[in-house]
Structure formats: C-alpha cells, structure tokens
Amino acid sequence: METTIQPSPQTHSRMDASPNGHQDTGHESPTRLVGRDLLSRVQATAGLARANADAVDRESRFPEEAFAAAREHRLLGMMVPVVLGGEGARVSDVADVCYTLARACASTAMIFAMHQIMVAILVRHGQGSQWHLELLRRLADEQLLLASSTTEGQGGGDLRVSSCAVEPDSFGITLTKSATVISYGAQADAVVTTARRSIDAAPSDQVIVAFTKDNYQLEPIRTWDTLGMRGTCSSGFTLRGRGVPEQVLPEHFQTIQSRTMMPVAHLTWSSVWCGVAAEAVERSRRCVRAAARQTAGGQSTAGVTHLTRAIMSLGVLTNTIKSALQKFESACAAEKEIDSLDFQNAMNLLKVTASEMATSVVVGAMQASGLNGYRNDGEFSVARHLRDVMSSSIMINNDRILANSGAASLLANIPASLEG
C-alpha cells in the first residue's frame, strides 16, 4: 500500500492537471486522482465562501456554507491516499486551494489549511498504524473535519512543550488539556493534539494523539472575539479525551513537527495570507481604475504608485511560496534533506517572510485606495483583509520564530553565487 506524500516533479497549479486527472504512475492503481474538475469544485466552494464572508466576519461564526460545499465537493479528503478513498493530492495542490479560498474568505481558507496540516501528519506518520489509516479512510468517506490542539495554558506558541500527558486508565488512555485555542473546536469531527508521552515524561517528550468526536468532550473556557480571522472560531476549551493506546501516533512529536507539521503549516498558511493579499490588490486596482476614469483624460491617480509597489511585492511573495513548495516536495523524498538545518531554517523563516510581506501588500493596497479601501463598506473595502492578515505575525509569533532561528542563522550558508 503506497501512502507516502509523493514528491512533485514540478510545482505549478495542479488544478488543471491531466485531462482525466490520473497520473500514469505505472502502478495498478493510481496514486493521484486530482483532476481537471478540481478547479470547478474549488471555485464552487469559494463562491459560497465569498457570498458569506462578510457575515462570517461580522458574526464571528463558522463558515458553514463554504464547508458544506467543501464536503459536497469532497475537498476535505483530497490529500488522503487513493487507496484509502482520497485523491492523493500534494501539498502544493492544497496550497493552491488555500490561496483561492483566501481570496474569497480568509477564515474559510485558514480552517481548510489547518485541517489539511492534520491530514498531512496522518498521511505521512500514520502509515504503520491501522487505527490512523482507518481514520483516514473514514475522513475521505465521511469528509471529517480535523482540528488541531497545540496551544496549552499560558504556553502561547511554544509547540515543543506540553503540560498535559497521556495517562493509562482501565479503558485504555485518557488526556485532559487546558486547550487555550482550538480553531473550530465546536464544529470539528476530530481533534489531533500534542501531549507528553506519559505522566513521568519531560515536557518536551511529546506525542500526537487523535481523538474522534465520540471519544472527547470540550468544555468552553474562552471565547473568540478578535480583530480578524473571526470565522475560525478559535475558542478555548478544556479537552477531555478517552481512547485506546493505538490513537497515539507511533512517531515522536519532534519528528512529526519538523518533517511535516511545521513545513506544511508554514506553506499552507503563507498561501492563505498570499490569497488575502491578492484579493486586496485586486480590489485596490479596481478602485484606482475607477478613480482614473473620473479624472480628465483618464489620468492615473496618486494611488497608482502604492498599487504598483503592492503588485510588485505580491509577485515576490507568490514566487517565494512557489519556490518553497518545490523545495518541500523535493525534500519529502529525502529524509536527510528534510532534516537539514538549511531546509528547516528556510521553512521556518518562510512564515515570517510571508506574514510580513502579505501584511505590507494589504497596507499598500489600502493606501492605494485611500478612504475607499479604509471603509468597512463598499466594493473597494480592504478592511476585513487587513484585519485578517494582521493575525499572520502572531499565529506562532514571528518574534518567537526569529529568536529560535538565531543560532541557525549564525551557521547559515551564504551563497557565493546566484546559482547558490
């Protein structure tokens, strides 16, 4: 059974892949079924996300219409291997979907990204575990939505320590976590959480445990009323899980985090923020064009300089993400490369670069449109985009990432030529 995430030969939009969507792998059953109709399925989902984006933001509610569509179009299981009922999509396929959804509604796209990070973990690290393979099969079949719980107590974005522990009981295992933030916790069908391996384990001796809805309870401890990303409904809960020992992924969390969770999170999140920035630029371009039409002789307005800068930065951001996706997919095939300092540093810093650039692009778009962009209403408003993209620097704080990358930067390879 082939269940690894396959490296991609090239990274471009795979929404327009081969006509029948099958890649001839030479195997009896195809490993990828991501086809031409992905584009129309994603567009249909994005249409509903766009139609409800303002209400989702205003009411700080889960984007249920978009996720009903995502389920109908079977997008939640797109990365599940074909042999388990999915489409065997790659991380770059998912990144494309994140970008398209983000142009419509940032919260929808971020929920989709967070779900797919958990899927990527199960696909890559659950191979030796029948329990997790069965969960993936169910996920593809029932279009289950997976949430993630790493943030605990006052620990903020420090993923590498847990306070809660997997404890034995007469049934199997239990876990109680003060989960300060679980996006769409109330709407998810399963939660994938970090914890110490056992009650005697050190805070950094962590594992990942998956619980399906029938074996955990959530008691609300904190609401979610934030500046942006309001539709992610990232409230806090006391998470009480009870299951069997097989629900613990066999590999150590450190390996899962460095090889899959961190890179896939940073690639998909960056794609979301890039999509938000692209939408803001599109709106401001329409605004600047409309203003030019009103001037004598159709002269460009002052905003065009800001717009040009925003478009230029958006291009750099897009290329940065594309190149990081290529790097990730080629590294997937080689453990040595994925564990290397260079690769880890590049993936870590992608998050900081993308969040800073996306925020500056949206600010530039607003500046280009002036009051029309700053307003909460009207077709040129980028107010929601600005509030949403502001979450990027604190979603695992950039300061934390930069501080953690300090040592690696001292050892980093400075290229001697443009060829590297």
Ligand SMILES: Cc1cc2nc3c(=O)[nH]c(=O)nc-3n(C[C@H](O)[C@H](O)[C@H](O)COP(=O)(O)OP(=O)(O)OC[C@H]3O[C@@H](n4cnc5c(N)ncnc54)[C@H](O)[C@@H]3O)c2cc1C
């Ligand atoms: C939209 C959104 C959705 C989220 N969804 C989830 C979810 O589903 N599940 C989940 O578990 N969590 C989730 N989170 C939480 C996220 O994973 C982080 O825990 C959170 O963003 C950390 O925020 P923070 O800046 O308050 O905390 P910290 O990272 O703890 O930072 C707090 C302060 O300390 C400073 N700081 C921290 N470390 C250092 C350092 N090493 N050097 C210098 N300064 C430092 C920072 O600058 C900051 O001022 C979500 C967050 C957002 C924004």
